[in-house]
Amino acid sequence: MSSPSDGFACHVTITVAKALKSVGCAPIRKDESRTLYASTHSTPLPHMSFRPLLSATLLAVLLTVPAAAAEAQDKVYALSEVSSPPKLAAPSAALRVIQSSYPSALKARGVAGEVELQFVVLPTGKVESGSVEVLDASIPEFADAAKGAVEKLEFVPAKVGANAVRTRVVLPIAYRP
Numbered sequence: 001m002s003s004p005s006d007g008f009a010c011h012v013t014i015t016v017a018k019a020l021k022s023v024g025c026a027p028i029r030k031d032e033s034r035t036l037y038a039s040t041h042s043t044p045l046p047h048m049s050f051r052p053l054l055s056a057t058l059l060a061v062l063l064t065v066p067a068a069a070a071e072a073q074d075k076v077y078a079l080s081e082v083s084s085p086p087k088l089a090a091p092s093a094a095l096r097v098i099q100s101s102y103p104s105a106l107k108a109r110g111v112a113g114e115v116e117l118q119f120v121v122l123p124t125g126k127v128e129s130g131s132v133e134v135l136d137a138s139i140p141e142f143a144d145a146a147k148g149a150v151e152k153l154e155f156v157p158a159k160v161g162a163n164a165v166r167t168r169v170v171l172p173i174a175y176r177p
Contacts, residue, residue, distance in 0.1 A: 076120055076166045082158040086121045086167050089154040101149035102175050103141045110177045113138035115146035117171050123164035125155045135170065146173045 079085050088094045106113070116136040120128040132150055137143035150171065158167035 074166075076168050077158060077160065078168055079158070082160055082165065082167055084159040086125075086155040086158040086169055089125060089156050094153050097152050098146070098149045098173055101145040103145050106139065106141055106175070107177055111139065112177060113142040113175050115142045115173045115175075117146055117150050117173065119150060119169055119171070121155045121157055121167050121169050123157050123166060125157045125164075127151050127153060127155075128166070142173075142175055145175075149173070 114136075115134060115138070118133045118135050120131040122128050127150055129151070132147050134143040134147060137146070150173075155169075157164040159165065
């Protein structure tokens with residue numbers, strides 16, 4: 001199984017190899033882990049230094065890869081984009097949290113209701129602060145109660161491949177006396 005760092009190493013290797021070839025170097029020896037390059041010019045080129053070229057190439061690669069990684073971390077995936085959806089880490093604990101959020105005045109009167117929430121689950125399994133939105137609520141008091149309860153829930157995060165990712169989740173909650 002490959003990791004994100006394998007792709008980075010491959011990209012660096014290819015970029016450096018292309019840069020060396022573009023200034024007149026050719027591979028002269030290869031083994032499993034490295035390639036030795038030498039100049040194809042018959043005379044040395046004193047004005048040409050590979051250090052600035054390699055430094056510039058590596059710098060460009062190093063600046064590009066973290067930006068792409070940060071963009072991937074910031075992306076919020078839809079459930080259709082993940083290989084493994086988020087799941088409640090402890091369903092029985094989640095049920096207790098939701099039951100304890102039932103507004104006591106409504107429970108005492110026997111009032112039932114539903115709430116549909118949308119929020120982002122982080123790669124840590126926590127609900128992203130400030131991401132909880134009420135999509136629908138039969139009674140406003142249930143909306144406030146459900147929002148507070150969902151912020152306390154913990155999930156097994158969604159994954160894309162082997163990487164945990166931020167995921168948008170829609171969760172219906174039913175309050176029954």
